Amino acid sequence: MTTEACITKEAQGLSFFEKYLSVWVALAIIAGIVLGKIAPGVAQYLDSLAIFVGEAPVVSIPIAVCLFFMMYPIMVKIDFGEVIKAGKSGKPVFLTLFVNWC
Structure with missing residues (x-):
């Protein structure tokens, strides 16, 4: 049924x-x-550009930055199709930038 x-x-x-x-x-x-x-x-x-401890490089800053930009969109589940659509409509983007930065 x-x-x-x-x-x-x-x-x-x-x-x-x-x-x-x-x-x-x-x-x-x-x-x-x-x-x-x-x-x-x-x-x-x-x-x-690495962070050194003694003579050994511990953290490579360029690699850390690139890894962050690779992983961040996956962690926050950004839909880049929606980002592109939002960017095409200028008023909401400019309003958000104005409110956040002024």
Whole structure:
């Protein structure tokens, strides 16, 4: 006597970025190698931004910052589609910025 309804979401294909993720990783590796060969001072500069205890680097600040920006959206479950839609409508964004910063 009970009727059960099943609401299903249509399966969506992979996005362009997801589809070619291995290509993006390979390009990032190649770009890092090329940057290291062309400008070795960049790696030395980034290494100097670490927190040292004695002679040993304990925490690399650039890596910590990048890891934070990678993990934070997942932890707060940000839907970037909604962020883009919100950014297209300027009034609420400017009102929020004004209220928060003035």
